[in-house]
Amino acid sequence: xxxxxxxxxxxxxxxxxxxxxxxxxxxxxxxxxxxxxxxxxxxxxxxxxxxxxxxxxxxxxxxxxxxxxxxxxxxxxxxxxxxxxxxxxxxxxxxxxxxxxxxxxxxxxxxxxxxxxxxxxxxxxxxxxxxxxxxxxxxxxxxxxxxxxxxxxxxxxxxxxxxxxxxxxxxxxxxxxxxxxxxxxxxxxxxxxxxxxxxxxxxxxxxxxxxxxxxxxxxxxxxxxxxxxxxxxxxxxxxxxxxxxxxxxxxxxxxxxxxxxxxxxxxxxxxxxxxxxxxxxxxxxxxxxxxxxxxxxxxxxxxxxxxxxxxxxxxxxxxxxxxxxxxxxxxxxxxxxxxxxxxxxxxxxxxxxxxxxxxxxxxxxxxxxxxxxxxxxxx
Amino acid sequence: xxxxxxxxxxxxxxxxxxxxxxxxxxxxxxxxxxxxxxxxxxxxxxxxxxxxxxxxxxxxxxxxxxxxxxxxxxxxxxxxxxxxxxxxxxxxxxxxxxxxxxxxxxxxxxxxxxxxxxxxxxxxxxxxxxxxxxxxxxxxxxxxxxxxxxxxxxxxxxxxxxxxxxxxxxxxxxxxxxxxxxxxxxxxxxxxxxxxxxxxxxxxxxxxxxxxxxxxxxxxxxxxxxxxxxxxxxxxxxxxxxxxxxxxxxxxxxxxxxxxxxxxxxxxxxxx
Amino acid sequence: xxxxxxxxxxxxxxxxxxxxxxxxxxxxxxxxxxxxxxxxxxxxxxxxxxxxxxxxxxxxxxxxxxxxxxxxxxxxxxxxxxxxxxxxxxxxxxxxxxxxxxxxxxxxxxxxxxxxxxxxxxxxxxxxxxxxxxxxxxxxxxxxxxxxxxxxxxxxxxxxxxxxxxxxxxxxxxxxxxxxxxxxxxxxxxxxxxxxxxxxxxxxxxxxxxxxxxxxxxxxxxxxxxxxxxxxxxxxxxxxxxxxxxxxxxxxxxxxxxxxxxxxxxxxxxxxxxxxxxxxxxxxxxxxxxxxxxxxxxxxxxxxxxxxxxxxxxxxxxxxx
Numbered sequence: 001x002x003x004x005x006x007x008x009x010x011x012x013x014x015x016x017x018x019x020x021x022x023x024x025x026x027x028x029x030x031x032x033x034x035x036x037x038x039x040x041x042x043x044x045x046x047x048x049x050x051x052x053x054x055x056x057x058x059x060x061x062x063x064x065x066x067x068x069x070x071x072x073x074x075x076x077x078x079x080x081x082x083x084x085x086x087x088x089x090x091x092x093x094x095x096x097x098x099x100x101x102x103x104x105x106x107x108x109x110x111x112x113x114x115x116x117x118x119x120x121x122x123x124x125x126x127x128x129x130x131x132x133x134x135x136x137x138x139x140x141x142x143x144x145x146x147x148x149x150x151x152x153x154x155x156x157x158x159x160x161x162x163x164x165x166x167x168x169x170x171x172x173x174x175x176x177x178x179x180x181x182x183x184x185x186x187x188x189x190x191x192x193x194x195x196x197x198x199x200x201x202x203x204x205x206x207x208x209x210x211x212x213x214x215x216x217x218x219x220x221x222x223x224x225x226x227x228x229x230x231x232x233x234x235x236x237x238x239x240x241x242x243x244x245x246x247x248x249x250x251x252x253x254x255x256x257x258x259x260x261x262x263x264x265x266x267x268x269x270x271x272x273x274x275x276x277x278x279x280x281x282x283x284x285x286x287x288x289x290x291x292x293x294x295x296x297x298x299x300x301x302x303x304x305x306x307x308x309x310x311x312x313x314x315x316x317x318x319x320x321x322x323x324x325x326x327x328x329x330x331x332x333x334x335x336x337x338x339x340x341x342x343x344x345x346x347x348x349x350x351x352x353x354x355x356x357x358x359x360x361x362x363x364x365x366x367x368x369x370x371x372x373x374x375x376x377x378x379x
Numbered sequence: 380x381x382x383x384x385x386x387x388x389x390x391x392x393x394x395x396x397x398x399x400x401x402x403x404x405x406x407x408x409x410x411x412x413x414x415x416x417x418x419x420x421x422x423x424x425x426x427x428x429x430x431x432x433x434x435x436x437x438x439x440x441x442x443x444x445x446x447x448x449x450x451x452x453x454x455x456x457x458x459x460x461x462x463x464x465x466x467x468x469x470x471x472x473x474x475x476x477x478x479x480x481x482x483x484x485x486x487x488x489x490x491x492x493x494x495x496x497x498x499x500x501x502x503x504x505x506x507x508x509x510x511x512x513x514x515x516x517x518x519x520x521x522x523x524x525x526x527x528x529x530x531x532x533x534x535x536x537x538x539x540x541x542x543x544x545x546x547x548x549x550x551x552x553x554x555x556x557x558x559x560x561x562x563x564x565x566x567x568x569x570x571x572x573x574x575x576x577x578x579x580x581x582x583x584x585x586x587x588x589x590x591x592x593x594x595x596x597x598x599x600x601x602x603x604x605x606x607x608x609x610x611x612x613x614x615x616x617x618x619x620x621x622x623x624x625x626x627x628x629x630x631x632x633x634x635x636x637x638x639x640x641x642x643x644x645x646x647x648x649x650x651x
Numbered sequence: 652x653x654x655x656x657x658x659x660x661x662x663x664x665x666x667x668x669x670x671x672x673x674x675x676x677x678x679x680x681x682x683x684x685x686x687x688x689x690x691x692x693x694x695x696x697x698x699x700x701x702x703x704x705x706x707x708x709x710x711x712x713x714x715x716x717x718x719x720x721x722x723x724x725x726x727x728x729x730x731x732x733x734x735x736x737x738x739x740x741x742x743x744x745x746x747x748x749x750x751x752x753x754x755x756x757x758x759x760x761x762x763x764x765x766x767x768x769x770x771x772x773x774x775x776x777x778x779x780x781x782x783x784x785x786x787x788x789x790x791x792x793x794x795x796x797x798x799x800x801x802x803x804x805x806x807x808x809x810x811x812x813x814x815x816x817x818x819x820x821x822x823x824x825x826x827x828x829x830x831x832x833x834x835x836x837x838x839x840x841x842x843x844x845x846x847x848x849x850x851x852x853x854x855x856x857x858x859x860x861x862x863x864x865x866x867x868x869x870x871x872x873x874x875x876x877x878x879x880x881x882x883x884x885x886x887x888x889x890x891x892x893x894x895x896x897x898x899x900x901x902x903x904x905x906x907x908x909x910x911x912x913x914x915x916x917x918x919x920x921x922x923x924x925x926x927x928x929x930x931x932x933x934x935x936x937x938x939x940x941x942x943x944x945x946x947x948x949x950x951x952x953x954x955x956x957x958x959x960x961x962x963x964x965x966x967x968x969x970x971x972x
Contacts, residue, residue, distance in 0.1 A: 091874040104872035108890045118876030388778035395775030399797050402808035462686035481690040483961045489909020491926045492946045496697030503700050519693040580801045583911050597803050616804040623799045
């Protein structure tokens with residue numbers, strides 16, 4: 001597999017064996033009564049990294065964040081920040097700040113007072129507080145709203161106040177719990193880029209919890225996909241998408257087609273798989289593909305070509321019928337029912353304004369893909 | 380992720396409830412005391428209950444109190460519900476401030492003032508004091524409590540239910556009786572119960588506004604307490620507490636059962 | 652005036668067929684008019700009568716006062732009556748130091764017991780608001796339940812506990828904490844205990860509802876920003892519970908000033924409170940004009956707190972919307 005890097009090409013401490021880890025979860029377990037929220041989880045985050053914890057609700061990602069903030073103590077294992085064990089340190093003595101999902105703005109204080117709150121706690125002199133608050137207000141473009149109370153602000157403005165409040169103390173790590181969850185789609189997309197700029201400019205380490213894969217993909221240097229309190233994969237967005245290591249991750253991030261089958265024959269570079277229904281496909285070799293073993297070939301919809309005639313040069317070409325077509329503007333999504341019954345999702349970019357020979361319902365169609373267009377999974 | 384219920388919190392709740400309930404528990408315990416001294420335990424006995432039922436004065440007072448309670452609570456519930464509707468639905472009419480003032484003031488008004496003023500009214504209009512005047516007085520006091528209880532339900536009432544009914548052709552009056560009233564019924568019922576117990580409970584206003592032949596139970600108990608504490612009063616109090624407790628428990632169990640039933644129904648519906 | 656009373660009780664019996672025949676406009680007017688007239692007649696007008704009688708002479712008759720400002724002579728007679736007004740009863744109240752003392756002690760006792768109730772009630776309300784959500788309704792019912800049992804009974808129960816040979820003294824004596832029984836009954840201490848006990852639910856309920864509404868993540872945010880728990884309480888929790896504190900304090904203070912049952916049963920004859928004074932003036936001395944004057948002054952004394960209470964109620968209602 002070719003290495004898939006981060007968007008920030010010069011920033012990849014996780015590939016550097018000498019890089020010093022900044023935040024370390026070491027075999028952390030957290031139980032609430034009988035329920036295990038986090039199960040023997042280990043994770044390393046580096047300084048200045050924008051790290052995303054991605055998972056469905058109830059997967060334990062928020063618990064991880066709350067343990068880092070100090071609201072929960074691990075049942076077992078330990079959490080280190082910059083080499084220091086955080087056990088027993090109450091939240092108000094930890095050099096991390098959190099941006100809450102509900103924003104948790106103090107309703108009885110003005111925007112200004114909210115931002116100054118943390119600074120006052122550490123006993124910063126009043127003139128310095130004033131200066132820092134002004135700086136923060138400018139950073140989030142809310143200078144004229146300093147005297148307003150939270151209920152006099154729009155959702156987007158509240159979000160920015162919460163952000164300003166949590167970065168005002170210049171924490172070592174900023175924790176963001178679903179930071180954009182309460183915003184509408186358009187605002188969310190804008191704010192994603194603002195957050196990334198802010199992180200770059202301030203040089204902080206960000207740990208963001210989200211259930212929105214697109215959000216995680218856009219912003220994060222690396223993503224940890226969490227399920228049932230365990231890490232399924234930690235990788236850059238591109239790796240997570242193009243090279244998922246398990247069916248769960250492949251399913252969780254983006255759309256995917258799965259061919260289940262047995263390894264029929266292993267050649268020098270390729271493996272032939274016999275599908276459960278008899279179809280034969282040829283895929284690139286993977287370490288686990290011993291003859292006779294059960295494997296799955298996972299392939300993204302955009303890597304599959306749909307044509308009305310069988311492509312002459314295709315290694316893998318399967319015939320079926322167009323079951324459904326959805327025109328989405330930028331692309332068209334096809335659902336093809338193969339003759340063996342399997343449903344395939346394929347998408348085609350509408351690069352040209354007029355497509356010749358458009359396929360429609362009940363047309364015969366061929367789907368084809370290259371052997372290296374997908375990944376072989378055993379988990 | 381609930382905040383943890385710390386030991387301090389548990390302790391303060393437990394101590395608080397002990398403070399609230401211990402006096403009542405002791406009162407009930409000593410109603411079963413053999414000894415005539417209320418505070419010295421002389422063995423278990425129910426003789427005070429027996430003598431209670433032979434106390435014709437107390438029995439009469441109980442009957443008066445029950446009738447006053449049922450009548451006044453019922454009228455107060457109607458009036459209080461109307462007042463609540465007025466407060467929530469009609470935000471603009473002349474004299475609204477005076478009206479909301481008259482609804483909220485009786486909640487905190489010292490009873491001696493309310494009692495005295497009502498008595499003077501009855502004397503001024505020439506009504507003979509007795510059963511009727513006590514009932515009128517209790518209606519006036521308790522309707523305000525009903526209004527507050529019903530109002531708090533009406534505030535959270537989803538007005539689109541009414542709009543839907545009217546959209547489907549129901550007149551405003553029909554809408555009220557077929558949609559609004561059933562939805563706010565639990566609040567109205569608890570308003571009635573509150574009005575009834577307040578009436579059952581009242582000493583001061585009843586003392587001012589009642590006359591010969593309409594002595595209520597609290598008045599009777601009060602005059603006996605002034606003469607000295609006896610286990611017979613403990614017995615009377617215990618019965619009163621038992622009546623109220625049974626009523627409240629039945630209401631809450633019925634409520635709970637309805638809720639559980641609804642949850643089961645919802646689950647069944649989801650299973651299809 | 653009796654005419655009004657008759658039309659008042661009318662709609663509740665003959666309402667339904669009438670309502671259906673007439674339009675919505677009439678119905679909505681009726682919804683307003685019926686409770687409005689009732690309260691006007693049975694709540695507002697009585698105050699005017701109290702005021703009127705407080706300005707009349709006492710007499711040995713039934714009713715024991717000579718009427719002034721009689722409406723029977725019509726409006727002109729009403730205004731003519733102003734000439735006969737006399738403020739003797741009010742003058743009398745200022746001359747006898749007893750009344751002044753009774754007002755002052757009542758306000759002080761009510762204020763002190765309000766603070767005590769707040770101190771006792773806050774930890775309870777706070778503990779309840781932090782309890783697991785599943786048991787909160789039960790706790791709430793347990794606070795309301797004593798409120799359903801008779802006020803008189805709850806005060807009565809304390810006599811048995813506080814009297815010299817009562818349960819508290821028995822307990823303390825048997826534990827050798829004290830050698831002599833404490834004299835609590837028939838003192839101001841007993842009144843404090845009685846008020847705190849009887850009015851505790853009135854304090855706990857508004858406190859609980861404002862504390863329960865509070866988003867716990869605010870406390871976490873404060874801690875996250877470096878605020879230790881105690882400071883977080885004073886900077887966040889307490890300011891945000893202020894509406895509840897104000898409502899609770901007013902709900903305790905206003906009725907406590909005019910309280911009669913508690914000072915009468917627990918305070919004995921030595922203690923002085925205005926509610927008791929009014930009662931005695933009325934029932935023992937049968938001086939209706941003076942007791943009316945006492946009531947008018949008491950009402951004037953409470954008018955500001957009552958208006959504050961109304962404002963708080965209105966504000967709370969606005970917020971709920």
